[in-house]
Amino acid sequence: MAATKKPEVTTKTHIIVKGARVHNLKNIDVAIPQKKLTVITGLSGSGKSSLAFDTLFAEGQRRYVESLSSYARQFLGKLEKPDVDHIYGISPAIAIEQKVNTVNKRSTVGTSTEIYDYLKLLFARIGKTYSPVSGEIVKRDTLNDVVNWLNKNENGTKTFLITTIYFEDRKPAKQLELLKQQGFTRLWLNNKVERIDKIDLKDLDKEKLDVLIDRFAIDKSDTDNLSRIYDSVETAFFEGKGICTVIADSNDKLITKNFSNKFELDGIEFHEPNVHFFSFNNPIGACKTCDGYGSVIGIDEDLVMPNKSLSVYEDAIVCWKGEKMQAWKDDFIMQSTKFDFPIHKPIYDLTPKQYRLLWEGNKYFKGLNEFFKMVEGESYKIQYRVMLSRYRGKTTCSDCKGTRLRKDANYVKIDNHTITDLVLMPISKLNNYFNSLKKALNKEDTEIANRLLIELSSRVGFLNNVGLGYLTLNRLSSTLSGGESQRINLATSLGSSLVGSMYVLDEPSIGLHSKDTEQLIGVLKTLRDIGNTVLIVEHDEDIIKAADEIIDLGPEAGHLGGELVFQGSYQELVKSDASLTANYFSGKEKIEVPQTRRKWNKYIEILGARENNLKGVDVKFPLHTLSVITGVSGSGKSSLVKNCLLPSLKKMFDGYNEQSGSIDKISGDIKSITGVEFINQNPIGKSSRSNPVTYVKAYDEIRSLFSSQKLAKARGLKPSHFSFNVDGGRCDACKGEGEITVEMQFMSDIHLKCEDCKGARFKNEILEIKFHGKHISNILDLTIDEAILFFEESGDKIADKIVQKLLPLQEVGLGYVHLGQSSSTLSGGEAQRVKLASFLGKRDNNNLLFIFDEPTTGLHFHDIKKLLKAFNALIAIGHSIIVIEHNLDVVKCADWVIDLGPDGGENGGYLLFEGIPEELTKCKGSFTGKYLKEKL
Incomplete structure (x- = not known):
């Protein structure tokens, strides 16, 4: 490290950590500057989250709980103090993690950021009600x-x-x-x-x-x-x-x-605007048809017209087929000349008015709505009931058009816009609307709305600045990715303008294109400049460069990590050779560009993809190669791969009818693959007991190994006694969890160590069975690296089987993970690599198509190198890989790149480029090409 003079470390200027030993931290001392932007980096599993979340945030949360009254504390149990000697100068802590927290079907981007609350208030205070009859103001x-x-x-x-x-x-x-x-x-x-x-x-x-x-x-x-x-x-x-x-x-x-x-006009009595009138979570404001959910069980338009590339004449409307129902189609075709309907035009080329006419009908013919009313009327006959069930599904509510609000809430307008107009507007446009609204209002309304408009402008501005300008306020929270969810939480925290706090962020750059990362850095600096300490666990090069202080943990992962290998500025890091991070920045280590790109002749092709913002694109996905789909956030990558390609293939291979996105046709060499596997960042198991060793089926062998020991046989213990999922051998108090969870009303849940088994998960008589000096709980505490070494040295036949099942986990860079580590503590990227390892371990099915959703999440440069090696291993045994990714190190190693853009939301959804990475750098309209040039 360069010997520059460091400022004096005191509790007024720094958060001082003495002797941190949480997880794999090796008794480290570290001083983190306050009111600065500090990045903690290092290999996956080097101890970054242990320091940031399990030590600093945990202690901040514990001190907050300690400050509550003794009455409140008696309901909380005793929070474990992190394994650390002292922490001085710590502020109240706020953690923003990359979990999609909500499962609430009513939660939207607008409600979770509190923007909708201010919007309701604005319309209740200054909204004017207009009569739908005369258009006059009601007062x-x-x-x-x-x-x-x-x-x-x-x-x-x-x-x-x-x-x-x-x-x-x-x-x-x-x-x-x-x-x-x-x-x-x-x-x-x-x-x-x-x-x-x-x-x-x-x-x-x-x-x-x-x-x-x-x-x-x-x-x-x-x-x-x-x-x-x-x-x-x-x-x-x-x-x-x-x-x-x-x-x-x-x-x-x-x-x-x-x-x-x-409050009436034109003979209609109107509801006077108030806050509840605009709330779809309140019986007063919710749409009366769908109760504020936005969708109802009804006739699913996509099931009635599954192939929208066909015309009405070519039987696009599948319920008008067959001997009897054909009469409806024939009647429509005969009558269509009277109102000039294009019967030979594909459904997706019809204007909204023509499409609506198909459903609503006119004076010459009865539409599809009337047809299904007829079917319902005949539903006492079995064949009609069968027919109805075939076309039923979740459909957008016809009354509120999916906006969840009662109809008459849209009679209230501000500057000629209803509240529905605003929640359906992309956030980037909403930003401009609020700025122009201040000029459009009269003096009286400005006085009433001024404070609300300041809040709305700043909150919408923050969402725009964290790269989410392409979302709408009506978008369901449950459909957001982990990165989007985290950036929404970040924008909400900025909106609440807390000062003097410590923010701990977990890789906020996830899911962000290099173009959007620049805006994000601006936001993080704003958070710091208003007087907060910002602590980020991060691998992104641009964010590391922007940090005031870099803390690098390592040198390796797991038991070989947990040491402070470097602390200082970016300039000092580049000159240092103390760590792997430094070596990648200085160029001593790098991810090499492949010498040759794989050639291909087999492919799957999607024609006319129009899901969400896609503009009818035709895309070829090569097989037996590494293909990368890239583009700025919101450009349509997920719409193309997760909503169009994946469901269409799943339907062919698995036969179940998950609704696929709007496409004309899928074709190509589909028969040359045997199945499709989507590997995302969702946890590997829904239960808190699921863990890597159960997922790769190695735990079955471990249980067999313990039940074959002499003492186990003498006691009549079966493999099931060594399972923490069923009664028998597991601890009865914590049901094999090792900890008791206390649910909190206004804070994250608290996990306390089980007092009966002291976290060992099993009864004492089970722990008396040992293999080479270790009982089952000791084995679960080993890291994968340690376990492979331990079982290899034991020389047992069953132990060899265990090693074979654990090796793929080591190959994908998860050697630092503990065998019994709960899947809920694994990051999205780690969960994804456990799934990848489970496929590397299987050799029986060699022609799968793998689709990965941002697999570099949570990965250090060194781990990305390992990941690419694992990808190459999959392709070598005959698989094909498609990756949705922004990481330029992965893009530069691809055999084929598909770039969407040029921007997010309405301005995205075009196919900018298909080809090899070298050619992408020459593509003028592509942001990816611009940033990739430096890497190549």
């Missing part, structure tokens, strides 16, 4: 409106204040008697005032009476007269149930004006 008349109209008349004008009262079930004589008792003495009859006691009942209207509430002459200077008028108008509104009439006698000409304090 109540107030007492002031009536008095202001009166004051427009000249002084001395005779004025009559009248209320209409309906008889309801009373007889006229009874009603008049009642009015007299209430103190009313006159009626307005035939345009003049008549006394009630002098009226002939024959002259009365059969339904109603116009009662004179008051009469007066206008005198604008008389304040007593004015207060009397206010009282009278209030009485008139009360007696007339919200409606009153004013008649002014101006020069013997009667001028009549009606006033209503009801």
